[in-house]
Amino acid sequence: MPSYDHYVILGNGPAGNNAASFLRENDKDAKITIISDENIPFYYKPGLTRYVTGDLAVSDLLVESLPSYRERNIRLRLGQIVDKIDPEQKIVFLRHKENVHYTKLVIASGSRARVLPSMRGYAQCLKHITTYNEVMEFKDQIQAANDFFIFGGDLVGFKFIKMLGSMGKKVTLLIYPNAFWPFTLTHEMQTTIASNLEKSGVEIIVGDDIHRIIEKENAYVVKTVKGMEKKVDMVFSFNGMIPSVDFAKGCGLDIDRGILVNETMQTNVPDIYACGSCAQIYNPDINSYTTSIGWPNAVVQGEVTAMNLLGDHKVIESAGRKYFDLEGVKIKTTWWEDIEESSSI
């Protein structure tokens, strides 16, 4: 029997694309639309650090090409910003004044760089490596720049530091214990990481904080609370990610940091699901909601979401999916356990 469902997926990352692929494989007749504010088809976001430093070409980043969407009859809307959702009428309002009607909505909008409250006054000076659109703006500057100031850390940040090192750039890192938000690095972890990085020529600052950043003659002067002053070409902030869900606020969805979903990825609003790093998933073991990071987690969540959209009742697994080796410290990404638990290190 033909289906007349219109699955609208907000987000073009691994969760959204995996959900779309699974839906298409199992529902040939449905209309499937992916909406993304980025102007590039599905790409491998973890490769951005290598792309921005010139180690990868844009073609190396692409996971899916535009024709592959057309072949699978998936409507891909790129560079389109969602303003709000109306769950009553089942409409997604796009910034360019177009209304998209859905029967089932999947929010897989991912996450964006977290800017610490104390840094918001200097937000215009900070650069992040979270999206292709962002890095396109400063990719060329990186080649020309010599001195980099990085504060925070996190997984992407450490990868970036490594890439800068290989390019012979000078890097200063002000390490924050909570750069892995929502996780916090222990003192022991920080010490290990700092020691390993110093060996590779990175100047490490621990136990200090940013006081001011002043933009001066195409450069930046970073002043710390303890009085250190550094003139650099570019300043980067790597303090973890926060779910990108502003457009969903006020529409009736339960939102904490991310969109709250149950174990089947369903929100409190009928026919709306959320998955990937924009979602906070309920864990009955701890009776709370946790967010997840990482590509493999997003892939699994996208698939589980699609299964449940098609009428299944699949519960998301509670096991971690990948270990990161961070300068000698092994970190398991998980949406269930706290990073400080021994099993995660």
Next chain:
Amino acid sequence: MKDINIVIEMCGSAGEGTISAGEILSRFMSAQGYEIMSFDSYPAEIRGFGKCVAHTRISSDPIYSPGKLADVLIALNDNHSISQLSALKNQGILIYDSQPARPHEEDKSVLGWVDPGIITYGIPLTMLAHRAAGSARGRNMVALGAIAAIFHMDKAGFTQSIEDRYSKKKKIVIDSNVNSFLEGFEWATKHIEKIDSFSFEGVTMPLQDEKLIINGNQLVARAALDANLKFYAGYPITPATKIMEILSKELPRHGGILLQTEDEIAAIGAVVGAGFGGIRAMTATSGPGFALMTEFTGLSVMAEVPAVIINSQRGGPSTGIPTKTEQSDFNAALSGGTGDCPRVVLAPTDTYSCYQAIVLALYLAEKYQTLVVVLLDFFLSNSIRNIDTPEKPSESLLNANIAPQPEELENYQRYKITETGISPRTIPGTPGGIFFSTGLEHDEYGRPNYSDKGHLKMTEKRFKKHGAVLSEAPAPQISEFDGETADIGVISWGSSAGAAREAVMLARKEGISAASFSSMMLSPFPEKELIGFSDKCKKLLVPELNFGGQFANFATHIIKRPLERLNFITGRPMASEDILEKMREM
């Protein structure tokens, strides 16, 4: 010196001022000294709100084709512009209304269909038009203002062009349009962060003589008047109607008569009648009308009566696609009708040569007492160029009838066998010049004669004219060869010739050895020149806008060797880009 080559398309709904905005852009750019080539496409239906596209190519260098894809698409109407996105280059620029009066329904927003790579500039067209003139009507002018700012066009000159365009209207109309333009200009200057590379700033055009901004149909009418046309009969049909429309006003002022007939059969009948009466007469039509005229075309040839038919081709057969261009009436023009029916067929290759073709057609028809068909097409009829004003025809071209000498009137043979096939012709009323004229086969006096020898003699006579016609025909346009030979020779006709010429020029820049050949004269055809050309080319290519390769089939019989074909029936004019791509493959 900095140069520029840009194709700008404006897409809207009928009634939104799309075509007039395109015209203003063309005129302004021409006044600035740029080469322009533009054409419009619009719905076939007289009523309704169909899609209109004004396509304008602007260049600081000579151009020969309109450009296949647009660099800039201005979307006045989102719904219509969605399908036009396929004609926008991958890295092109989309200008759209960022604040429409109400939100678009799903899939009805042009921005919703944009692929990565396209640069988008959102301009609140509706809002600014309201602010400037109190209604949304001025959105087209707001859009022009926006592109003028984005591409650094001369604001004062552009404003002047708008004032000129509406100079015969009330002041309020002029002010509304100018204010809308300025509103768009100021807004874009202030708000658009330019990320494209197109700019007219620093492109200094040499001062040129004033150009004539004109399309093929307008030039046809002008040429006909200059060439002493005294009678026009016709029935309106797209894309030829404009010729009749202009002549309906101008012909009476030039001492002529225009007759709108009940159909095309009556029109050609009247033209043949007027030709018989000794005055220059013509009609203009398109495929369906040309089909109806077939019987009278035979009469014109058989009775040796001058008649000129302009056939502006459109998509066919039958009613076909009235507002799309095609070159699919080649066979019908050369051999439509019954019997062995030699006629002259001319096909101008660009706007300028439309003038030459009409002057020549009226001259040849009169001198050789035969049918002359001029093949235009939708694109040639409607595309606007800025050209040098053509020189008026010489006196010898204006009065070409070969009258009998007084001694010939003593035993007057209207269909006398002569060296050239031309029999001296008396105009009705000439003392002693009475003759029979009939569609039946006849003898030298015009009396019916069905003998095999008589039929052969008269058929040979009618065909004999071809040799003489060819001696007066303009020489084919053959590009210079790089050396003795070329790897690829491109043979073209009609409106595709410009694209072919441009493709050859581009190919040469890429190191491809190539040359081009085109002939305005299709029947009789300069066969010797074509054979000479093809002998110097290793491979041959014939691009044309029909499915079956009508001209290619014709050319094959002349050159007696295989050739490559490139055929499109997309309704769009031939693009040099397509020909070049094919040449690369060869």
